[in-house]
Amino acid sequence: MARIGVFVCHCGENIGRTVDCTKVAEALKNHPGVVESVDYKYMCSDPGQALIKQSIAEKNLTGVVVAACSPHMHEKTFRRAAFGGGLNPFLCEMANVREHCSWIHEDKEKATEKAIAIGRTIVEKVKRNVPLETIRIPVTKRALVIGGGIAGIQAALDLADGGAEVILVEKEPSIGGHMSQLSETFPTLDCSQCILTPRMVEVYQHPNIKLYSYSELESLEGYIGNFKATIRKKARSVNEELCNGCGACTQVCIQKKIPSEFDAGLGKRTAIYVPFPQAVPNIPVIDRKNCARFKAKAKGILKEACGKCAEACLKGAVDFDQEDRFVTEEVGAVVVATGYQLYTIGKDQPEGLQGYGEYGYGTIPDVIDGLQFERLASASGPTGGQILRPSDGKPPKTIVFLQCIGSRDPQKGIEYCSKICCMYVAKHTMLYKHKVHGGKAVVFYMDIRAAGKGYEEFSRRAIEEDGAIYIRGRVSRMYRDGQTIKVQGFDTLAGEPVEIDADMVVLATAMRPQPGIETLAQKLSVSYDRHGFINEAHPKLRPVETNTAGIFVAGACQSPRDIPDAVAMASATAAKVLGLFSKDQLEREPTVAKVNQDLCAGCFSCEHVCPYGAVEHKEIRDRKGVLLKIVAEVNGGVCQGCGTCQATCPSKSVELQGFTDEQIYSEINALAGCVE
Amino acid sequence: MKIGYYPGCSLHGTARELDESLRAVSAALGVHLQEVEDWSCCGATSGHATDHLLSVALAARNLALAEAQGMDQVLAPCAACFSRLASARHEARNDAEIREKLPELLGLPFTNTVAVRNLVDLLRGLAPEIKAKATKPLQGMKVACYYGCLLVRPPEVADFDDPEQPTSMEEVVKAAGGTPVTWNHRMDCCGGAFSLSRTGSVIRLGRAILDDARTAGADAIAVACPMCHSNLDFRQSAMALRGEAPMPIFFLTELVGLALGLEPKALGIRRHFVSAAPLLERQCAAGKGVS
């Protein structure tokens, strides 16, 4: 027999002003199954909660309804109070008579009538609530970090220092990401590699970090606390155990003119190469697409070509027969930190993006992007740190910088702002002026976004101290005129068209997520937006979690950001993961689905609609071990409690605890006054 | 192949050679041009500078006529006419208010089923035939293809080729045996209808275009718009500053016609102000081309 206690809160004036709480309590007193119905000024206060506990004890309550604010506000509070009074917390529900009633109506009579109806609905529901126990699942205290750029490195270090084991997977031959390509960083003009490489070395030497470089995630199975990751170690063609990083192989390689990815296409490398001198690990890799030996083999030529690197290696570390290998690692949490790529203005674009035909679709020489400029400015770059034109190697006397290329341009398919460009363009003008004293730096901008610490001051420095010329307007067209580039733009503040003969043009192109991000996100079952950026769980309050339990996100793969933000985000994910790992067992809300395996026919329509893959197959066997049927079973650790399975199930064998059909029908019936 | 044909005012007037060369080339390529009966002016610049609805209606009338005469597509060789007709089609498709008003305004049923095509689009589609039937290919004549404003812009109206880096004219010139040159001013405005009201601007703009074509090594400029032709050809003598060599301006159809072995006279080339004769003689004299 139901013994429900109803507690109607005045919430001071908030409810009491429009809803007659005493009347509500009175009306519900006579509701079938209600044994106690009172009103009180502030139910969430200590005395208010004490009322509940007292009532549970005195009246032997089987359920509690608090008619007050929204459950999003205080459900946890009252459930804790009920638990304190000795009642299973899931036998306590809230009737929302504030946000959904007293605050949105003026008519006292109608509001009170509505509050009573809402109260009745929840009473009927609670009569059908069953006690539920918190689900506990074990946790593997190891974390997988995908991406070895600054965000991945920071997350790995914080996690490792926090006592967790870390598996760091990086798809390039070396960690470091784009930050390792930068010359100097804003707003301090710190040398990028100088501040980064110590961290890279720390990662390599940390006892808690296992680094898989030149590797990618192949698949991820399981659920929070219990993931199984399969990682593909791509074949370097070099035995990592034997190689000592002497570099003799790179000296003798006959292919010397391959465009270097690290130098953003401006420099050259060999086929067997280490991407840059400070690479971690300092182990070369063979680019099989360009290696003479492998190219010959691919053509079907039987005689073995070249092989000079293997001859030169004193350790015998070169292994032409090496193949990709797969390793599996068990982890409890995953951090996605795959970073960004830059948008290009070429004609060939992925779906939804357009190139810039007005700037020549990338065919005009000496029109470069931000990363290429960084390589020119970098002391370890292809020009030894001198700013020189790629076309003829001469120093440019006039450089025009264009902001917002791709970004903030719905016509080109990218409506967002890339956040860092205003800052790095100011930095570029300063680097240029420091190196080419008589040079002219012109910047075409729409706005200056310099919101970080010291950023505005840095921007002003470029203009006031280093003499960069800032023109507010856009460039409508660029073309090659002999040896120079004619840049035709508009100065909106002067109201005049502007034409500049530039020796070099640097485009501040939009930040986009890395290629293949959609595939990775699908492997992880995390959602992403139409640009490929990984979706955070809540844009304001949960920026480093995803909606997939146990998977976190850090850095530019979630949205464009600069280095300090990426680092902060990475540390935040480490805190979240360490919090997850701080318990031996994970607690989860028990409002998950449960299959009645007697009724289940094994059609698995539920499996088909479950967004989380929480439905497993269970064999039902008789005592002799004969297979009787295969039914569905819901993994309580994975199920997120949406209930789509129950709505889909043809026989209604699966029920979402806390939102069963019986409970919902009782609410519908209550509205008609049909109560039992 | 049959196609509706909307000559527009200029093809019967100042750009008569475009009409002549188009008819000659169409006949040679087996394209039957069915002229829209009772066609009227598309409105051109005056129309859309006066009133929006009027400009749409003036152009749409011709589309409605074409529809009534059973055509599914209409060729508008003049780039301005093409732009006006395509604009009317675009407006009627996207603006419900205009779409509802049109049948009453026109006094004709109008369901916007007739597609509008420009000259370059048609010729590009016929490029293989042109190549196959070219008895006197242009033998590498260096041609600067000048698009002007209205062939590929605005992109959603013209819906043809790349609005920043088009290649269709070059394809046609190549099929006719010519060598298109790479040059910068091919999309720059010639001054259009300001030929009369602001002649100075047209001179200035045209001069820049001609200079760039010369720098790029062009023997001639190919156009697909009567206004562009008029500005670059008729006004060319006023543009000369330092006695530069004259640059013949051809309609694309004239070049195609020459390649197909048709007589210059039949193509109306004598109507040009800047004589093409010296260039054509040089081509012949160099022993190129099979007679």
Add this chain to the structure above:
Amino acid sequence: MQEKSKSDGAFEPKLTAFVCNWCTYTGADLAGTSRLQMATNVRIIRLPCTGRIDPLFILKAFERGADGVIVSGCHPADCHYTSGNYHARRRFAVFNDLMEFVGIDPGRLTFSWVSASEGAKWRDVVNEATSKVKALGPFTTYPNAGLALGEVAHASA
């Protein structure tokens, strides 16, 4: 089955709303916090996700005296559970036809996407649905509508 379409000034329709916890319920909370005033006719039933909604809930609501029903969830691509709202949308595309066949004017059923930040939109949905159903008049197609559970068994055919 003829519907009596009358605009009765005294008639106040009853509407039952099935909403998802993460978007619309929270959006309705926001409407409350913002003190946006709206019609009093709607009673909300909270579900974790619109994917949980069985079409039978809607029929039951009509059977039990509702004159109109609102179903509201997260915008496409924003479902907290990734795809629940897509399943709901597909279900109801089919269900709409069944509604007409069964004799329920589709005007009585309102679908909407209301996100957690769209308090004002929720207010508009409530007001518009209420006035629409009010214009359609009381729902009398089901003879047993409004009867208490115990009385259904005794009702004559």
